[in-house]
Amino acid sequence: MASLKEKVGYGLGDMASSTYWKIFSAYLPFFYASVCHLPLEAAAMLMFVARMWDAVSDPMMGIIADRTHSRWGRYRPYLLWMAIPFALAGVLLLSVPFDDETRKVAWAYFSYLLMMTVYTAINVPYGSMLTVMTEDSDEKTVFSSFRMFFAYGGSFIILFAWEPLCRWVASLTGAAYTTPMTWTYAMTIVGLYCAVLFYFTFRMTREHVQTSVSANSVGSDLMTLLRNAPWWILLGGVLFFNFFGAVRYSVIPFYFTTFIPADSHLGLFGLDLLFYAGLFFGVGEVANMLGVATTPFFTRRVGKKLTFLICLLLLIALCIAFYYVPTQGVAALWTLLALQVAVSILTGIVSPLVWSMYADVADFAELKFRTASTGLIFSSSSMAQKFGGAIGGAAVLSLLSLFHFDTAEGAVQTAEATEGLRLLMSYIPAAIAAIAALFIALYPLGEKRIKAIGEQLQIIRNQNTN
Numbered sequence: 001m002a003s004l005k006e007k008v009g010y011g012l013g014d015m016a017s018s019t020y021w022k023i024f025s026a027y028l029p030f031f032y033a034s035v036c037h038l039p040l041e042a043a044a045m046l047m048f049v050a051r052m053w054d055a056v057s058d059p060m061m062g063i064i065a066d067r068t069h070s071r072w073g074r075y076r077p078y079l080l081w082m083a084i085p086f087a088l089a090g091v092l093l094l095s096v097p098f099d100d101e102t103r104k105v106a107w108a109y110f111s112y113l114l115m116m117t118v119y120t121a122i123n124v125p126y127g128s129m130l131t132v133m134t135e136d137s138d139e140k141t142v143f144s145s146f147r148m149f150f151a152y153g154g155s156f157i158i159l160f161a162w163e164p165l166c167r168w169v170a171s172l173t174g175a176a177y178t179t180p181m182t183w184t185y186a187m188t189i190v191g192l193y194c195a196v197l198f199y200f201t202f203r204m205t206r207e208h209v210q211t212s213v214s215a216n217s218v219g220s221d222l223m224t225l226l227r228n229a230p231w232w233i234l235l236g237g238v239l240f241f242n243f244f245g246a247v248r249y250s251v252i253p254f255y256f257t258t259f260i261p262a263d264s265h266l267g268l269f270g271l272d273l274l275f276y277a278g279l280f281f282g283v284g285e286v287a288n289m290l291g292v293a294t295t296p297f298f299t300r301r302v303g304k305k306l307t308f309l310i311c312l313l314l315l316i317a318l319c320i321a322f323y324y325v326p327t328q329g330v331a332a333l334w335t336l337l338a339l340q341v342a343v344s345i346l347t348g349i350v351s352p353l354v355w356s357m358y359a360d361v362a363d364f365a366e367l368k369f370r371t372a373s374t375g376l377i378f379s380s381s382s383m384a385q386k387f388g389g390a391i392g393g394a395a396v397l398s399l400l401s402l403f404h405f406d407t408a409e410g411a412v413q414t415a416e417a418t419e420g421l422r423l424l425m426s427y428i429p430a431a432i433a434a435i436a437a438l439f440i441a442l443y444p445l446g447e448k449r450i451k452a453i454g455e456q457l458q459i460i461r462n463q464n465t466n
Helices: 004-035 040-066 077-081 083-093 101-128 137-173 180-204 218-226 229-259 277-302 304-323 330-369 374-402 415-424 427-442 447-465
Strands: 265-268 271-274
Touching: 004 040, 004 083, 004 101, 004 137, 004 180, 004 229, 004 277, 004 374, 040 101, 040 218, 040 374, 077 083, 077 101, 077 180, 083 101, 083 180, 101 374, 137 180, 137 277, 137 330, 137 447, 218 330, 218 374, 229 277, 229 304, 229 330, 229 374, 229 415, 229 427, 265 330, 277 304, 277 330, 304 330, 304 415, 304 427, 330 374, 330 447, 374 415, 415 427
Parallel strands: none
Antiparallel strands: 265 271
């Protein structure tokens, strides 16, 4: 049984990663369009093309991590080695050192590719640690729940505080909120905070399980991965689940600037709260944390696969409901917030399942192919996360361009642009969730099979140890 200290320490790692990821998901399209002032088509192409590198870098990092030997273990040392580069890459990403459009686009490609490479170098080993911290499948779900609880805690902090932080920096420097320097300085503060979190994860965790070391060539490991049917199916479901989340996150800042008056307020327990995108995001992250806390309760009763599938079906219905909610009036705002809470609870339930199910797929691969390609398998999860985020961000920007959305501050949008925004908050993510549900319905590793795999692996590992 792992200690509470290790579970908390493991959770702090995704608090750092999620802090960055939520800034990228929620604000990077807005940064490129309204701060960096890149054309929408160029920004969309950047977010899509740059992700092609992930198809190479993620598996490459998984292969490297699987073959790493150090006094700190196989995956854990990367938390120490990459913490500072992680912070620096984030600062460079939200900086605009050039004025002309050509060099701005070139810098955006460079900084984006650098950030995603560094993100891969720390996140793939971090995710892979799940399989070497415990052998118990249920405890892996608990570790995943701690991970996602802290991830959403970090997301809540950054999404609630990012705009106020940028405005505070702007007040100190005398610059405008949409000035690149404001965002760069704000990201410097966030980057240092995340580096410290990764350091604590390194100090508070250990690798306990000795998995089979891959004696195969890189090509052989890749071939066994390609023959792993459960991996393919789970990869498809997770890719579209991340695509779903990325579309919703990317469109919210645009949705608020278009539909929600800047002086909209909510009354709550005698408080008069400003209703802005950061509040909407922040409340969603708290709801995500509530969902994460309930994940083990549901998985112990109905299993991981069925829990995942039910949540996706409910998400489809809730997203469609967004289309029919008006955006004016206090009652309408409360309805929007209630739907955000419900959607976020469901995505919170699903999030730990993803990592726990990848750990099960890794166990399946170790038993079937007699080699542990844990890092390679978990790299696919990182790749799915980044592909989903990239495709989601690129899709939102491309569709906004198609709908002739005007990115100028205070612009009056056409009926076509407003209808496009409403679809991006409702029917479009609902359709994406439906595709994810089709994949998960086909996923073959049920609870009985997972238990049998775990028992057989324990016998093999004990024999190898003796």
